[in-house]
Amino acid sequence: MAKTAQNPVKSVETTFKVLDALKDLDGAGVTELSQHLDIPKSTVHNYLSTLEQEEYIVNRDGVYEVGLQFLELGAYARHREKLFKIAKPEVDRLASETGELANILVEEHGRGSYLYRARGDKAVQVKAHVGTRVPLHTTALGKTILAHMSTEQVDAIVDRHGLGGEASKSIRTREELEAELADVRERGVAFDDEERLEGLRCVAAPVLNHDNEVIGAISVSGPTNRFRGDRFREELPQKVLEVANVIELNVTYS
Amino acid sequence: MAKTAQNPVKSVETTFKVLDALKDLDGAGVTELSQHLDIPKSTVHNYLSTLEQEEYIVNRDGVYEVGLQFLELGAYARHREKLFKIAKPEVDRLASETGELANILVEEHGRGSYLYRARGDKAVQVKAHVGTRVPLHTTALGKTILAHMSTEQVDAIVDRHGLGGEASKSIRTREELEAELADVRERGVAFDDEERLEGLRCVAAPVLNHDNEVIGAISVSGPTNRFRGDRFREELPQKVLEVANVIELNVTYS
DNA sequence: CCAGTCTGTTCACTATAATTGAACGCGGAT
């Protein structure tokens, strides 16, 4: 897994360092980037002008910015995920029927990537946008995915990314994680009780293919005041499971 | 504009050639890519392993595929466009009120990029997804943008990209384009009569900022059988203009 | 109005790093 290339093309690494910096700084000039990255101005300039020539970044009166061609690549990458096409309409339904925020997450490189996010009419405002990557063990979504992976896969992921993260109150050791995952397997759904975001609760269920491998997970999130009692413990889990089952059926027959 | 970098970083060009090929082939192995790009296997392998290490592509049992980190970059690029945030809710409304397909397009590098696409309940199925890039002169959206640019800007774009394209029946010369743009300026809206896609019509209006510069355009598209007569010539143009005006107001006060 | 200081940019040199073919090991097919 986390193996490093043995003949890495350093320019590729630099290219994405530049793009990342451009994102972090929300657009920047040559000098600013040069300082931020501790790379000579002329070198940065070479990269920027090449990226602009390739139309992957754009220069708006002196400020270089990430271009929309990445939107095309990103939309393509999402479109290629069979789960997206199949689950989107169902997750839209989940959002409108509950009125809350509904999500699709898939695993990639040992982390979770939000594939899609549907907003119900009461949905909470949340900063994270589509494509955001999160540690798997810090969300209900991620925990359902881990729960249905083999021990070796989970080990590999923990080795690679550790168990740190914003607010991993409950899960700090491999044992605590395993206990939690066993729990999730038994219940079929995972809960998130303000672990990652203050005041936000979440109910998630996995989506399995015909070989019982996880191909992703779906969830509903909402404020603690609407996510409590029977609705949180019974009603929503049942709803999420039902939607996940529908998706699983559509996945097998396609 | 279309100037080429004078110290281009060739590896950057190669990097995106590889990514592009990965997209065109919809995932590929080392050998296949090597043949497709006419680059030695070992070189391709160096790029692929580096890109995988950087987590921008993913290797699913021997097949390399474009990764979801581009979704993050793409979503970021879109989010950075002020027009997106402001126009999205209005375009959603346009879609649901007309029942058709509503779009947002912005110019970048002399071409049009679809920023967003909202589907009404009768919306036609169209293959092009968000992020797709099109020649400006081949769509109603693009024509409204060109119509509100300076002659120098239009010249630069025509010089760079020419007037070719899938079905530029009507516009083949700079003069025909100018005539069409004058028309668009006078009417305020642009029409698209199956020029780009068989059986598809479109009505578009520009979005201007307080300095009267175009920052993008919005439209509704639909099948010829629903886009005819008064609805096509009066009703829809009025509707699109109204929505564009609302967006313009929100743009100036933000 | 001009000096001073920021930009972004150009250019030519040098050492580094990308590129390469040949060779290896593995798995599936014949």
Place this chain on the structure above:
DNA sequence: ATCCGCGTTCAATTATAGTGAACAGACTGG
């Protein structure tokens, strides 16, 4: 059991990425 095709490794060569110094243009403030 053999062979072909795959991905992968490695070390050599030379192309090329990286670099600092110098230039030009735009602002700023004296």
